[in-house]
Amino acid sequence: MTIPHVFRCPISLDLFEDPVTLCTGQTYDRSSIEKWLGTGNLICPVTMQKLHDPSIVPNHTLRHLIHQWLQLGPPFHPGNSATIDSLAALKHTLQSQEDDTLENKLQVLEKINVFFSGEYSSFSRSCFVQLGFLPLLLELVFRGGTIEESHAVSNNDRMKFIEIALGCIVKLLHLGYDLEALNIIKDDESKLATFVVLFEKGTISVKSSLCHIIESASSSETTQELCYVFGNTQKLMHEIVLVLVQNCDASEDAVKAILALCSLNSNRESLVREGAIEGIITYISMISSSSGNEITQIRGQNKKLLTSIAMGIAVKLLELESGRETLVSHPNGVDTLVKLVFSVKCDQDCSDSAVEALSIVCGDYISAREQAIGAGVMTKLLLLMQSHCATTTKSKTRMLLKLLKSKWVQVPK
The missing domain is CATH 1.25.10.10 (Leucine-rich Repeat Variant)
Structure with missing residues (x-):
């Protein structure tokens, strides 16, 4: 069964056993890249970029993908x-x-x-x-x-x-x-x-x-x-x-x-x-x-x-x-x-x-209450109360009506 190119370590060219990823986004087999880094090479073998962070991270997605491929065996499409x-x-x-x-x-x-x-x-x-x-x-x-x-x-x-x-x-x-x-x-x-x-x-x-x-x-x-x-x-x-x-x-x-x-x-x-x-x-x-x-x-x-x-x-x-x-x-x-x-x-x-x-x-600004009343908010609120709106909306509407009615006769400041 031919091994897909992406399942091969770029260093050993063998099937990944323990794929890990560098900060450059390149993936290698753990043993191969550790040998590479162990000799003092602080660059990515594929991209030749300098490694600002030499840590390696397990590539679980690739490991799962390889496992899935191996499970399929020869019938693999x-x-x-x-x-x-x-x-x-x-x-x-x-x-x-x-x-x-x-x-x-x-x-x-x-x-x-x-x-x-x-x-x-x-x-x-x-x-x-x-x-x-x-x-x-x-x-x-x-x-x-x-x-x-x-x-x-x-x-x-x-x-x-x-x-x-x-x-x-x-x-x-x-x-x-x-x-x-x-x-x-x-x-x-x-x-x-x-x-x-x-x-x-x-x-x-x-x-x-x-x-x-x-x-x-x-x-x-x-x-x-x-x-x-x-x-x-x-x-x-x-x-x-x-x-x-x-x-x-x-x-x-x-x-x-x-x-x-x-x-x-x-x-x-x-x-x-x-x-x-x-x-x-x-x-x-x-x-x-x-x-x-x-x-x-x-x-x-x-x-x-x-x-x-x-x-x-x-x-x-x-x-x-x-x-x-x-x-x-x-x-x-x-x-x-x-x-x-x-x-x-x-x-x-x-x-x-x-x-x-x-x-x-309206709770904070008298001017807002005046503007709202002038724009006809009372009528709209009463129509909303008569509609099939949610219970929570009706509760909020009642509270706003109460607030506005309490200010209805106030002299504008």
């Missing part, structure tokens, strides 16, 4: 072996310095996309994971000078490469890849700087993919520090808010990324400071508009869900005094909340969040 070798060859081309041309790398990415477009077996998914495509693509996209100007590559071609590579990264993340690989973005200032520049100057597709990466980073404990770094990078937060209000395809991804960033309390102050409250108000107005604008046409089927997500963000940001002050001082802030209390354009969760948000600001 030859197509699986071909898949392994094909993916290994594609990875080799991507990381090769000798073939480091844009054309070669673009061709490789197109072939990877072909793999993604087909039906995936668990074996194929394991191959993508254990071959280390995610760390490699992250390195290619975010390292300084990924496609060097010295290669005489036009900006459009460079961006095309980044678009496709980021699309592959997002697909790999959806395969359930270990998110810890994303931490290379925070561990290297130049990579974080590249991330921000791409968010600022990239295409809509690039910005959309970067939003997906932010959302993924916020979903795992292993990348919580990266989520914090994202949330406290001023320029990045500013750019995300700009995408939110640009009325484009990436706006939906931006609102989801902002909600994900709000999972950390420490990020919320930064979001408020960079205009997230104003952005949310503008965004809600856009997707609630019936004028037939671009975002209404493209995302119409998701309008209620997106409005609910935006209101969820608003509630989280209103926990901060700076968030409450910003919303109350915004000319359309309170009015926007009132419109969402009872509307055919939002669902029950959205109404619940609108009532909660109004309760927060």
Whole structure:
């Protein structure tokens, strides 16, 4: 039975017995790499990169994959072996310095996309994971000078490469890849700087993919520090808010990324400071508009869900005094909340969040109570009480009505 190339140690060329991985992402058999390091060689045998960290980590995924292959024995489908070798060859081309041309790398990415477009077996998914495509693509996209100007590559071609590579990264993340690989973005200032520049100057597709990466980073404990770094990078937060209000395809991804960033309390102050409250108000107005604008046409089927997500963000940001002050001082802030209390354009969760948000600001600001009453909130609250809303929503509505009625006859201050 022919041993797939990727199952052989690059040093001994024998089948892995105890596969371990270096900080470069390359995997070797433990005995072989320990002998190599033991002679004082502090470089990776395959990539020839200097090892800033000589520690080795067991590659359990590859071990499992080899075990699965051995269990299948001679009946092992030859197509699986071909898949392994094909993916290994594609990875080799991507990381090769000798073939480091844009054309070669673009061709490789197109072939990877072909793999993604087909039906995936668990074996194929394991191959993508254990071959280390995610760390490699992250390195290619975010390292300084990924496609060097010295290669005489036009900006459009460079961006095309980044678009496709980021699309592959997002697909790999959806395969359930270990998110810890994303931490290379925070561990290297130049990579974080590249991330921000791409968010600022990239295409809509690039910005959309970067939003997906932010959302993924916020979903795992292993990348919580990266989520914090994202949330406290001023320029990045500013750019995300700009995408939110640009009325484009990436706006939906931006609102989801902002909600994900709000999972950390420490990020919320930064979001408020960079205009997230104003952005949310503008965004809600856009997707609630019936004028037939671009975002209404493209995302119409998701309008209620997106409005609910935006209101969820608003509630989280209103926990901060700076968030409450910003919303109350915004000319359309309170009015926007009132419109969402009872509307055919939002669902029950959205109404619940609108009532909660109004309760927060009306409890602290007399001016907010006056604005809400002037915008007709009492009628909307009574209609909401008569609807089939949840018990918790009705309870919040009663409390807000009680608060507003107690101030009904107060002389404005």
